[in-house]
Amino acid sequence: MSEMKKIKNLKEFSTSADRFEGANLLCPGCAHSIIVREILNATNDDLVLSASTGCLEVCTAVYPYTSWDASWIHIGFENSSTAVAGAEAMYNALKTKGRLKQPDRNPKFVAFGGDGASYDIGFQWISGCMERNHNMMYVVLDNEVYANTGGQRSSSTPIGSSATTSPAGSISYGEKMNKKDMMGIMAAHHIPYAAQVAPNKWKDMVKKIQKGFATEGAVFINAVSPCTTEWKFDPKDTMMLTDLATDSLVFPLYEVIDGKEFNITYRPKNVVPVEEYLAAQGRFKHLFKDEYKYLIKEWQERVDANWAYLQRREEAKV
Amino acid sequence: MAFDKMELRDIEVWDGNFAAAQALRQAQVDVVAAYPITPSTPIVEGYAKFKSDNYVEGEFVMVESEHAAMSGCIGAAAAGGRVATATSSQGLALMVETLYQASGMRLPIVLNIVNRALAAPLNVNGDHSDMYLCRDSGWIQFDAFSPQGAYDLNFIAFKVSEDHDIRLPAIINQDGFMTSHTAQGVTTMDDDTAFGFVGTYKPMNDMLDFEHPVTHGVQTEEDWHFEHKARQHSDLMLKVSPKIDEVFADFEKLTGRKYSQVECYDMEDADVAVFCLGTSVETAREVATEMRAKGVKAGVVGLRVIRPFPFERVQEALKDVKAVAILDRSSPNGAPGAMYNEVCAAMYSHESSPLISGYVYGLGGRDLTKAHLVDLYNELETNVKAGKVTTQLQQFIGVRGPKLSFL
Amino acid sequence: MAKKGWDEFEIGAMLRTFDGSIDDIAGTRQEDRSYSENSSYMASVADWRLIKPVFNKDYCIDCQFCWIYCPDVSIISRDKKLIGVDMDHCKGCGICVEVCPTNPKSLLMFPEQADEETEIAQWPKKDEEEA
Numbered sequence: 001m002s003e004m005k006k007i008k009n010l011k012e013f014s015t016s017a018d019r020f021e022g023a024n025l026l027c028p029g030c031a032h033s034i035i036v037r038e039i040l041n042a043t044n045d046d047l048v049l050s051a052s053t054g055c056l057e058v059c060t061a062v063y064p065y066t067s068w069d070a071s072w073i074h075i076g077f078e079n080s081s082t083a084v085a086g087a088e089a090m091y092n093a094l095k096t097k098g099r100l101k102q103p104d105r106n107p108k109f110v111a112f113g114g115d116g117a118s119y120d121i122g123f124q125w126i127s128g129c130m131e132r133n134h135n136m137m138y139v140v141l142d143n144e145v146y147a148n149t150g151g152q153r154s155s156s157t158p159i160g161s162s163a164t165t166s167p168a169g170s171i172s173y174g175e176k177m178n179k180k181d182m183m184g185i186m187a188a189h190h191i192p193y194a195a196q197v198a199p200n201k202w203k204d205m206v207k208k209i210q211k212g213f214a215t216e217g218a219v220f221i222n223a224v225s226p227c228t229t230e231w232k233f234d235p236k237d238t239m240m241l242t243d244l245a246t247d248s249l250v251f252p253l254y255e256v257i258d259g260k261e262f263n264i265t266y267r268p269k270n271v272v273p274v275e276e277y278l279a280a281q282g283r284f285k286h287l288f289k290d291e292y293k294y295l296i297k298e299w300q301e302r303v304d305a306n307w308a309y310l311q312r313r314e315e316a317k318v
Numbered sequence: 319m320a321f322d323k324m325e326l327r328d329i330e331v332w333d334g335n336f337a338a339a340q341a342l343r344q345a346q347v348d349v350v351a352a353y354p355i356t357p358s359t360p361i362v363e364g365y366a367k368f369k370s371d372n373y374v375e376g377e378f379v380m381v382e383s384e385h386a387a388m389s390g391c392i393g394a395a396a397a398g399g400r401v402a403t404a405t406s407s408q409g410l411a412l413m414v415e416t417l418y419q420a421s422g423m424r425l426p427i428v429l430n431i432v433n434r435a436l437a438a439p440l441n442v443n444g445d446h447s448d449m450y451l452c453r454d455s456g457w458i459q460f461d462a463f464s465p466q467g468a469y470d471l472n473f474i475a476f477k478v479s480e481d482h483d484i485r486l487p488a489i490i491n492q493d494g495f496m497t498s499h500t501a502q503g504v505t506t507m508d509d510d511t512a513f514g515f516v517g518t519y520k521p522m523n524d525m526l527d528f529e530h531p532v533t534h535g536v537q538t539e540e541d542w543h544f545e546h547k548a549r550q551h552s553d554l555m556l557k558v559s560p561k562i563d564e565v566f567a568d569f570e571k572l573t574g575r576k577y578s579q580v581e582c583y584d585m586e587d588a589d590v591a592v593f594c595l596g597t598s599v600e601t602a603r604e605v606a607t608e609m610r611a612k613g614v615k616a617g618v619v620g621l622r623v624i625r626p627f628p629f630e631r632v633q634e635a636l637k638d639v640k641a642v643a644i645l646d647r648s649s650p651n652g653a654p655g656a657m658y659n660e661v662c663a664a665m666y667s668h669e670s671s672p673l674i675s676g677y678v679y680g681l682g683g684r685d686l687t688k689a690h691l692v693d694l695y696n697e698l699e700t701n702v703k704a705g706k707v708t709t710q711l712q713q714f715i716g717v718r719g720p721k722l723s724f725l
Numbered sequence: 726m727a728k729k730g731w732d733e734f735e736i737g738a739m740l741r742t743f744d745g746s747i748d749d750i751a752g753t754r755q756e757d758r759s760y761s762e763n764s765s766y767m768a769s770v771a772d773w774r775l776i777k778p779v780f781n782k783d784y785c786i787d788c789q790f791c792w793i794y795c796p797d798v799s800i801i802s803r804d805k806k807l808i809g810v811d812m813d814h815c816k817g818c819g820i821c822v823e824v825c826p827t828n829p830k831s832l833l834m835f836p837e838q839a840d841e842e843t844e845i846a847q848w849p850k851k852d853e854e855e856a
Contacts, residue, residue, distance in 0.1 A: 011805040014789040017754050022797040022814025023768040029818035033796040044751040046528040050393065060765070063542045064726050066533035066740045067765040069750050069758075071525035073396050074535035075419050079389035082381065086351055086393025087525055089377040093348040094399055094526065096375055099518075101527050125389065128382035202793050228818075236819030236834075239794050424737030485736055523739045529747055533740040533763075541728065546738045548731040 002106035004210055005044050013206070016041035019069035025059035029235025031225040031242065032056050032141045034199040039110065039139060039221075042209040046070065046107040048087050052080035052117035055148040056141060078122035084111040085134040108213050109136040115156035116146040119180050130189040130218045137212050137219040140182065143227035151230045155180040160295045161283045163230075168286040173295060178302075183256070186220040190259035194220040197253060200242035204253055204265050211255075224251040232282025241280055248277040249307045254314075262313040274300045321375040326506040334468040334497035337504050338404065338430045338490070339364030341472030343373055344512035347428075348399030348519065351379040351390030355409035356442045357494040358432035362404055376400075384409035388416035388429075395425035395487075396534045398524025400476065400516075402427065406494060407434035410448045414455065420487045421456030422550065423534050426479035427487040428472060429457070433596065434494040435682040443683020444494030446595060446647040449624070450656055456550055458488040458558055459624040463581075463599045465502045468492045470575055473507075476516045477565045484561055485522065486554065491624070495683065496597040507573065515572055554626045562623060579623040580631040584610065588617030590698035591636065591672075593661060594645035595621055598679075598686050605691035616695050627660055633668040636661070641673040641698040641707075647680045654712055654725065673701045676712045684716050726762060754803070766814075770797075774817035776834045778810050779844050785831035791821035807831075828852055 007013045019040045026033050032055060040047060047070035051057040057074045060067040075083045088109045094100045111129075113122055118140040126138055145163055146152040153163035158179045162168035166175040187194045193215045197205040205223075212219035226241040228234070233241055245251040246266060253266035275296050278284040287295050324343070332340065339361045342350065352362040368374045377394075381387050384405050395401040405413060410431060420427050433449050435441040449459070460475060462468040468490060475488035492498055507515070523532050538546055559579065566577045583603050585591060592602045599620035609616035619635050619642075621628075636642055644662075646655025653659070658676035665671035677694065680686050694715070701707050710723035735741075740763040747758060760766045785807055792800040792807065799815040801808050810821075810832075822832045829849045 010789040010793060011787065014792045014802040014805055017751055018798050019750055020798060021764055021766040022799055022811060023765040023770045024797075025770075026796065028773065028796075028816035029820055030796050033798075034794055037796075037798065038793065046750075048397070048525055058537050061533050061536040061740070063536045063538040063546075063738055064734075064740065064763050065765040065768055066536070066742055066763055068533055069531060069742050069764070071528070071531045072533050073393060073525065075389055075392050076415055079386065079416070082351075082386045082389035083393035083396075085379070086349065086390035086395075087397035088393075089349045089351065089379050089390065090394040090397035090399045090401075091526055093375075093377040093394075094397075096377075097348070099399070101521075101524075102529065105528050107526070107528065124382060125386050128386055131382075132379065199794070234819075236823045238796070238818070238820055239824050422737065423739070523735070523737065528750075531742050531747075531750070533742065534737065536738050536740060538738055542738070545729070545731040545734070549734075549736060552731065553736070 002045050004214060005042065007042070007206055010202070013041065019047065021067040021069065024067040025062060026055060027229050027235065029228040029238045030055070031143070031199055031227070031238050035141055035223045035225055036112070038199055038202055038205050039209050042206045043108055043213050045213070046105045048084065048107050048109045050074065050080040050083040050111045052113035052122055053077040054114035054117050056112055056114070058148060077117055079125050080111040080113045080117065081122060081126045081129040081138050084109045084136050085129045085132070088134050088136050111136060111138045113138070113140060114147065115140055115142045115144055116154040119156045119182050120154050127189065130186060130191050130220060133191065133217045135217060137221060139221045139223060141225045142222055143225040143230065144179065145227060145230045147227050147230045156182070160287050160292070160299065162286060173286060173292050183222050187256040187259045191220060192217040192258055193255065195255040196222045196251065198224045198242050198246045198251055200239050201246060201253060201266055208255060208265070230283065233280055237280070244272055244277040244280055248272040248274045249303050250274060250277050252307060252310055254310055261317060262310065264310055264314050274303050322372050323509040324373055326508060329503045329505050331501045332465050332469070332504045333499050333501045334462065334465040334492040335360035335432065335499065336364050337465040337469035338472055338492070339368070341469050342402050343368045344507070344509055345400065345473060345476050345516050346376065346513055347402045348376045349379065349391070349394035349401050350376065350403055351381050351387045351394065352403045353381055353384045353387045353405070353409060355384065355406050357434055357498045358404040358406040358430060360498070361430055361432070384413040385416060388413045388420065391427045392416060392420050392423065392425055395420070395427050396423065397526045398521035400480070400519040402429070404430035404432065406432045407436055407448045411436060411451060414452060417452050417455040417457060419535065422546070424485040424550070425487060426485055428475045428479060429487065429489045430468070430472070431489050431491050432494050432498045433491050441682040442494070444496050445681050445683065447649070449491050450648045452489065453625065453656065456486065456554065457625065458486055460488065460490045461595050461622055461624055462490055462492040462497060463596060463620055464497060465500070465504050468497060469504050470569065470573070470577070473512060473515050474565050474569055474577070478558065478561050480519060481561055482520065482522050483557055484553070486558065491596070493596040505573070505575070511572070515569070558626050559628065577622055579628040580635045581620040581622050582635050583618040583620070585617035585619060585635060585639070587615055589615040589640045589702055590695055591617040591619055591639045591642045592645060592691065592694065593619045593621070593636070593642055593657070595647065595657070598645060598647070601686055601688065602691055605688050605695065609692070609695045614695055614699060629664050632661055632664045636665055636672055637668055637670050639672045641701040643694050643698055644674060644676050646676060646678050649678065649681055658712070673707050675701065675707050675709060677715050678712065679715045686716065690715050769813040770816055771813055774815065774837050776817045776819065777812065777837050778815065778817070778819070778821050778832045779835050779839070779841050780807065780810055780832050781845050781848050782831070784827045784829055786827055788826060790824040790826060791832060794820050794824045796820065
């Protein structure tokens with residue numbers, strides 16, 4: 001096990017030498033790269049990375065340019081998890097056989113995927129990797145929509161959101177299904193570590209990522225990634241939106257150890273009404289019409305109920 | 319923990335599946351990521367048992383689908399080591415997306431395909447629908463006609479595929495059940511000789527070289543994509559064939575077993591010939607011998623290397639024959655047979671060409687009997703005498719109901 | 726980058742980030758790395774920008790909020806101090822300005838063609854209401 005990188009405060013963190021480069025093609029204000037930077041900078045160990053087809057992938061490896069300063073692979077939409085699992089298996093094989101070129105390294109294996117790649121098309125692959133408990137981390141960049149292809153609904157898209165395949169219209173308030181509880185499903189694999197993170201709470205995030213890197217076995221991370229293009233807010237407001245997401249408890253920050261031990265890691269001092277979170281985004285604009293206001297009320301009730309549930313799980317330690 | 323070597327008899331009685339599993343063991347594959355499917359399952363099971371009994375030192379990852387199997391193989395191959403797996407039919411169909419990605423990324427992976435029909439209707443028996451499915455996937459494709467071939471071609475495939483001038487994945491086809499589950503004598507190599515032939519894997523562009531980070535699997539659009547695909551095709555067309563010859567020659571030197579990209583049997587003076595794949599080659603050889611006893615100058619051509627298609631060698635093999643039957647063991651579904659088309663393309667551009675007729679046979683494991691082949695040779699003789707193809711160009715053989723022929 | 730012919734590049738569309746060998750990437754600052762021409766570090770997205778951040782070091786407290794929340798690795802911090810903005814990689818999103826906690830802000834957005842020295846000379850005063 002390698003030594004954990006010391007990151008006491010932001011000043012110390014800022015001495016990190018990034019292994020992710022600018023002049024990638026992500027939208028201005030995209031939260032994906034903020035999350036990626038916080039994760040990669042959480043360790044000084046070598047990295048073996050993968051990404052599923054999606055915004056992160058198509059914007060960081062368009063020939064003849066790469067934005068990655070560590071080995072990286074993309075295969076398809078559904079299999080970034082298994083790609084990295086395969087690389088991890090090869091690492092183990094070469095270690096056993098004494099054929100590693102740099103045997104003194106402690107590489108970390110990290111796969112990235114959007115919510116479309118993770119909640120939907122790549123679900124089975126991730127489940128397989130978690131069940132087999134590969135020594136790897138899977139990170140969902142959860143922007144609740146197929147952003148790369150122009151805003152179609154995924155199973156992470158929340159009720160009432162207007163997506164291009166569940167558009168709000170004269171007789172529809174948009175998406176009808178509730179967001180899939182991916183954290184719950186992944187934790188039910190009884191993997192050693194699962195956590196929900198947000199880039200605004202960088203310290204919480206770095207702590208969890210470091211915990212994940214120190215874990216032997218499969219780690220699942222769900223990261224909220226506000227999407228300026230599809231959530232429809234000004235690029236400058238990405239961090240404000242992330243604050244609203246965590247402080248309204250729409251995205252509660254917590255971790256689950258071995259599928260059992262629940263820890264809520266962030267309790268906002270002033271909980272923001274869900275209405276404020278919804279009002280800041282164009283995708284929910286139609287909910288503020290009189291006929292749909294009941295949905296905002298339901299949203300608040302749902303978030304409250306989930307928060308109560310998480311707290312009960314934490315207390316009960318089950 | 320060091321792994322154990324296995325004592326083998328000079329000749330073992332193995333079916334094609336076990337022969338392939340033994341080859342993977344002896345090649346000391348670093349990572350096998352696999353998913354079971356009939357009829358290739360025993361390859362994976364055999365390998366798993368070797369692992370459990372400490373005959374294998376590499377990693378064995380039992381994934382949750384064939385797509386994941388090849389995804390894991392791609393990740394492992396990009397990481398930098400020897401990689402192999404096995405599949406059939408529907409599993410291959412699920413895997414197809416990743417086949418193109420493996421070859422496009424120029425990653426050497428060896429895939430044993432135990433050929434089986436494609437549903438619907440569901441069928442577990444052998445035909446070449448799955449083989450044809452990955453025809454254009456950019457993989458090198460070998461065809462074993464017997465368990466011996468399944469064993470030998472695995473070593474040959476690793477050696478060709480992993481060569482730094484080649485770096486293309488390779489498939490070894492064998493017929494479902496007819497080869498995979500039929501035990502025959504297989505002349506073996508001892509573990510050291512077998513591994514010595516393939517040698518230790520030499521990494522290239524490996525992700526685990528932390529001092530030289532690489533990006534694999536980029537996006538290329540209209541400004542670059544064509545060039546990359548052109549490069550891959552060019553390497554398949556120009557580099558692979560000489561490399562296969564070289565490795566075949568090395569293998570013959572080591573074992574005395576000779577392989578050719580186009581296998582010709584009794585073809586020196588043949589008037590009529592059957593051109594086919596898989597176990598049918600062996601049946602056809604037997605019938606050809608019998609036909610010769612009856613005074614018919616019959617020969618057989620078996621395609622050992624399907625991709626890259628040995629265009630000139632097919633021309634060479636068929637240029638002096640008077641009539642040839644091209645056998646396709648896959649429903650063309652609205653066209654002449656694929657192998658028929660490819661051979662026709664080769665012969666059309668050659669100054670001398672035989673009369674070429676196509677036959678579709680053996681779908682879903684239907685037997686190709688000796689009687690079928692006798693009829694077929696006689697039909698070719700009739701064509702030779704008439705100086706033209708006297709039948710329709712595409713005939714179905716061995717199917718019940720009214721005679722089915724087209725074109 | 727020049728458009729190469731089909732026979733002029735590495736097989737498999739593989740890209741290398743660096744020229745030659747690099748021993749400890751995480752311990753090597755960008756200016757000390759030998760990036761290959763294929764690293765996007767060598768490219769520029771400056772032409773994406775309509776507005777740009779201007780940094781006024783007089784008010785900066787080196788809190789590093791802008792460093793961590795910059796999506797484009799464009800806030801250059803060295804030895805725990807903010808020393809400038811990488812204008813080749815900044816896309817002008819304005820996050821750095823939003824997260825800047827000083828009063829007045831140490832980073833403000835201006836039209837792309839604005840003159841930096843002029844803007845710094847006319848920097849807004851402390852906003853009493855907000856304080």
